[in-house]
Amino acid sequence: MHEKWAIDDLLSIRERAYYYLKSLILNGELKPGDRLIERELATKLNISRTPIREALFRLESQGFVKTVPRKGVIVSNISSEEVVEVFNILSSLEVLAAKLAAERMDENTQKILDEKIAELEAFLNSEQKDYEKIHIDMNMVLYKASKSPKLFEILSGLTDYIQMSANMGYETPGRKEQAMKEHLEIMKALRKRDVEMAALLTKLHIENSKRAYIASIEKLKEKETK
Numbered sequence: 487m488h489e490k491w492a493i494d495d496l497l498s499i500r501e502r503a504y505y506y507l508k509s510l511i512l513n514g515e516l517k518p519g520d521r522l523i524e525r526e527l528a529t530k531l532n533i534s535r536t537p538i539r540e541a542l543f544r545l546e547s548q549g550f551v552k553t554v555p556r557k558g559v560i561v562s563n564i565s566s567e568e569v570v571e572v573f574n575i576l577s578s579l580e581v582l583a584a585k586l587a588a589e590r591m592d593e594n595t596q597k598i599l600d601e602k603i604a605e606l607e608a609f610l611n612s613e614q615k616d617y618e619k620i621h622i623d624m625n626m627v628l629y630k631a632s633k634s635p636k637l638f639e640i641l642s643g644l645t646d647y648i649q650m651s652a653n654m655g656y657e658t659p660g661r662k663e664q665a666m667k668e669h670l671e672i673m674k675a676l677r678k679r680d681v682e683m684a685a686l687l688t689k690l691h692i693e694n695s696k697r698a699y700i701a702s703i704e705k706l707k708e709k710e711t712k
Contacts, residue, residue: 499533504541506531511550511561512646513618514653518563522551548646569703572647573696577689579641580628584672584688587631588681595631599677602627606670610663617662621652624669628688631676655698657705665695 507527510516522542528535542559545551552562587595602624609620622645629638656662668691675684 500537500540503527503531503533503537504544507538507541508545508550508646511545512649512653514650514656516561518561520561521557522559522561524559563703569651569696569699572644572651573692573699576644576648577692579637579644580625580692581685581688583628583632583634583637583641584676584684585681586634586637587628587676588679588684590633591631591676591679596677598627599631599673603670603673603677606666606673610666610670615662617656617666618649618653620666621669622649624673628672628676651699652695654702655695657702658698661694661698665691665698668694 507516507522516522524535524538524542527538531538542551546553546559549562551559553559606620606624609615625641625645625648629641632638652665655665668687672684672687672691675687
């Protein structure tokens with residue numbers, strides 16, 4: 487976590503501190519229960535404690551961290567109920583996006599899908615795998631393909647929670663590869679304009695992701711009680 491930022495960077499120091507800490511949480515480098523100590527973070531990032539404090543306050547207002555007596559600020563552990571709620575919302579909205587994408591398919595979108603299908607196939611056969619990036623990229627392709635600006639806006643607003651839940655679910659052995667294979671099948675169904683298959687595969691993907699995430703949460707709870 488050693489970083490050094492110049493004052494004239496495009497983003498202010500406070501913004502960079504916020505996005506940096508948020509990315510660590512979303513990528514799973516900082517896990518539920520991990521402590522976030524202002525002094526240590528400021529030293530590692532070579533900045534003052536003020537932007538760190540502001541970043542933590544902002545993250546707490548969004549539910550990513552919380553202040554616990556005698557522990558200080560720790561990464562939040564989302565409850566199973568919240569997980570189910572988010573996934574239920576996604577189940578409806580992403581399935582709708584898949585249906586609209588298949589129905590509104592045009593040549594330009596087909597070309598994009600051809601590129602993404604090839605990219606995903608190459609990704610699955612590669613050794614270096616940035617699952618977080620490819621996951622978000624594939625979601626964005628689906629959202630844009632729906633050609634519904636309002637639906638795109640709503641789903642894009644859930645991206646942080648989608649990324650965090652996916653990273654937690656990836657703790658389940660084999661889930662990373664399986665999730666990418668599910669994305670690939672969804673893309674192929676969209677490319678064929680198969681509305682029902684695209685919707686079904688999207689629904690199954692979300693259900694599988696939900697089960698993996700909840701299983702990961704339950705394991706964390708078990709560790710905390712030991």
